[in-house]
Amino acid sequence: MKDDPQIAGGPRIDTYVASPLTGDATDADRATIRRNTSVYVYEAPVRLWHWINAACILVLAVTGYLIGKPLPSVDIAEATHQFIFGYIRFAHFAAGMIMTVGFFGRIYWAFVGNHHARQMFKLPIHRKKWWKEVVQEIKWYAFLEKKPKKYVGHNPLAQIAMFFFMTVGLSFMIVTGFMLYAEGLGHGSWADVIFGPLRDAIGNSMVVHQIHRLGMWAIVLFIMIHIYAAIREDIMSRQSMVSTMISGTRTFKDDDPD
Ligand code: HEM
Numbered sequence: 001m002k003d004d005p006q007i008a009g010g011p012r013i014d015t016y017v018a019s020p021l022t023g024d025a026t027d028a029d030r031a032t033i034r035r036n037t038s039v040y041v042y043e044a045p046v047r048l049w050h051w052i053n054a055a056c057i058l059v060l061a062v063t064g065y066l067i068g069k070p071l072p073s074v075d076i077a078e079a080t081h082q083f084i085f086g087y088i089r090f091a092h093f094a095a096g097m098i099m100t101v102g103f104f105g106r107i108y109w110a111f112v113g114n115h116h117a118r119q120m121f122k123l124p125i126h127r128k129k130w131w132k133e134v135v136q137e138i139k140w141y142a143f144l145e146k147k148p149k150k151y152v153g154h155n156p157l158a159q160i161a162m163f164f165f166m167t168v169g170l171s172f173m174i175v176t177g178f179m180l181y182a183e184g185l186g187h188g189s190w191a192d193v194i195f196g197p198l199r200d201a202i203g204n205s206m207v208v209h210q211i212h213r214l215g216m217w218a219i220v221l222f223i224m225i226h227i228y229a230a231i232r233e234d235i236m237s238r239q240s241m242v243s244t245m246i247s248g249t250r251t252f253k254d255d256d257p258d
């Protein structure tokens with residue numbers, strides 16, 4: 001039944017006979033493209049946010065690292081006439097602001113976008129099936145499973161990573177970042193009014209510096225695993241990955257429903 005293009009919703013066979021594919025297309029290739037193997041998953045705002053957020057985080061991690069471990073002064077001008085550390089801090093704060101606005105935009109899109117846009121913000125821990133798939137994915141990543149499962153949105157393991165490192169992690173970096181920013185703006189500033197009490201409850205800004213920096217390493221860890229997984233799954237899984245975050249469309253490599 002799944003071979004019947006009419007039932008599968010595809011165009012009629014004779015369309016292909018009248019205008020066959022060129023190149024090295026075989027009959028098997030033609031049979032494959034008659035099936036609908038693509039799903040639109042990540043809408044434009046999600047994709048735009050993903051890449052803007054990735055660029056911001058890259059700038060934040062590099063400049064943040066330098067803020068905590070400054071370079072020896074660069075002898076390009078008399079000390080009072082160079083502003084290198086100022087530019088590093090400026091880049092950090094600018095990227096931090098853009099990332100914060102982007103994160104709020106992403107939260108807004110979780111409400112108005114498609115259901116895949118909500119995946120990053122919640123974990124269906126009450127569903128037994130979801131836990132089974134988590135175990136299945138761990139085994140697949142550990143090379144203990146022969147055949148991977150198909151997912152239209154994020155796989156459950158990716159979902160867990162995105163929830164803890166991004167949804168929780170970015171919120172943590174934004175709150176601790178603005179606690180530190182409040183110190184620069186000064187006592188009584190808007191940032192001090194909002195974030196000052198929390199900073200004081202934590203103790204002092206030295207502790208906030210330390211946990212903000214630790215947060216960076218957690219995010220760096222996520223990025224390394226994330227990029228490895230995205231490229232690995234692009235090659236080894238049964239579906240597209242990297243191109244999905246560019247075009248929004250998930251393409252499946254086979255039409256086996258399971
Ligand atoms: C993924 C996001 C971020 C990363 C990886 C990051 C990383 C860092 C790191 C590593 C430091 C140095 C900490 C130290 O050792 O003292 C730092 C400092 C700082 N960050 Fe961030 N940060 C992020 C987001 C933000 C945001 C959203 C803001 C808000 C504007 C922010 C504001 C600051 C401020 C004010 C400082 C202290 C600057 C100074 O003392 O000169 N950060 N950040």
Ligand code: HEM
Nearest residue numbers: 046054057120153154155158162166223227230241242245
């Ligand atoms: C700083 C770097 C990066 C960060 C922080 C990051 C973060 C994220 C987040 C939060 C998502 C979930 C998107 C959502 O549901 O809204 C995601 C998905 C995705 N990212 Fe990244 N990303 C980064 C870099 C990259 C790079 C370099 C690639 C490509 C090699 C990539 C490929 C993907 C893919 C393919 C997905 C979708 C995964 C799926 O369909 O399950 N990311 N990323």
